[in-house]
Amino acid sequence: MRVMLVTNPFATFTTAAGRDTLANTLSxxxxxxxxxxxxxxxxxxxxxxAAADGYDAVVVHGGDGTVNEVVNGILGAPDRPSPVDPADLPALGVIPGGSANVFARALGIDRDPIVATAQLILLLDSGSRRPISLGHTLNRWFLFNAGMGMDAIVVRRMEDKRRKGKKATAQRYFATTVSSFFSSSVTPPVFTVTVPDREPIEGVRFGFVSNTGPWTYFGTRPIATNPHTDFDHGLGVFAATSVGILRNIALGSQLLRGSDNPHARHLFRDDDVEWVRFTGAEPADVQMDGDYLGRYTELEFGTRKHVLHVAAAQPE
Incomplete structure (x- = not known):
């Protein structure tokens, strides 16, 4: 079996010794x-x-941003004129190396790189290839979530901190999220969310679109904004029309408790839609799979069924 191992030496939780051990084990x-x-x-x-040269698998050791880049490279742009059968492309394997590793954990991959490597070898040896669906916007694929508004503001502020040498820990994400809601210098946008067969939701202050659940993790605790969204169905939408502290503390406590049905008067949620559109009068911050993309006035989200094969066990 021909395998390309892609490692990100700048990922939060990778080391030179760990990368060497992984390379030697797979080799x-x-x-x-x-x-x-x-x-x-x-x-x-x-x-x-890797796709052009006919590799059997690509194994990524890094964070979610690195995995996202590799997937977009393997598949090409969503609007490419002649999509390739995913069975003819390399299977994707992931060894966690970032701070959150949302995609790997959503696939049931262990957080410990040593345990994850053992899992991956069993999967590759057995030829296990699970087809999964992906979301897309801005002519890029996303693996687990994208968002406009407050979560993108948090990602932007976290990237500023990382550039100053601070690690992207769960505690720092939490503190940055709380401070963003309380800060008078942070002005969330106002935009409209449109989904099929429903009147547009006006006055949205922040919105998430998920390709699977959970949306992210707080340490070991999953945060599921759309508990019933998964890799085999449509997109999840989570759109809030208020950034009020009391309203969102109550909503946030539901997410931290792992509610199976997060709800609030200022929240619109649907766990399985075919497409989503965000439109606003002013540019708003946007993130995809935890990477900041810039500011946009309009986003159109779609989904493509079973477009990628991953080295992962089938869901129970």
């Missing part, structure tokens, strides 16, 4: 080419090369 069983990312977008270039 003992497979024909492995090791590639270290050196710049933003490099992982996408490597994913595209």
């Amino acid at each position: 003992a069983r497979y024909d492995v080419d090791v590639e270290h990312t050196t710049h933003r977008g490099h992982a996408g270039e490597l994913g595209a090369r």
Whole structure:
């Protein structure tokens, strides 16, 4: 089996020794080419090369942003004129190396890289390939979530902190989220959310679109904004029309408790829609899979069924 191992030496929780151990372990069983990312977008270039050169699998050791880049490289843009059968593309394997590792954990991959490597070897040896659906917007694929408004503001502020040398820990994300809601210098946008067969939701202050659940993790605790969204169905929508502290503390406590039905008077939620549209008069912050993308006035979200094969067990 021919495998490309893509590692991100800048990921939050990877080490040189750990990367070497992973490379040596996989090389003992497979024909492995090791590639270290050196710049933003490099992982996408490597994913595209792996698809063009006919690799059987691409294993990514890094955070969610690196995995996202590799997937976009493997698949090409959502609007490409001649999509490739996913069975003819490399299977994707993930060894967690970031701070949250939402995608890997949603697939049932252990957080511990050593345990995850053992899982991956069993899956590759058995030829296990699970087809999953992906969301897309801005002509890019997203693996688990994208958002406009407050969550993107938090991601932007976290990226500013990381550039200053601070690690992206769960506690720092939590503190940044709380401070963003309380800060007078943070002005969330106002936009409209449209979904099929419903009147537009006006006055939205922040909105999430999920491709699976959970939306993220607080340490070991899953935060599920759309508990019934998964890799085999449509998109989840979570749109709030208020940034009021008391309203959102109550809503946030439901998410922290793991509610199976998060609800509030200022919240619209649907766990399975075909498409979603966000439109606003002023540009708003946007994030995808935890990476900040910039500011936009309009986003159209869609989904493509079973477009990617992953080395993961089938859901029970």
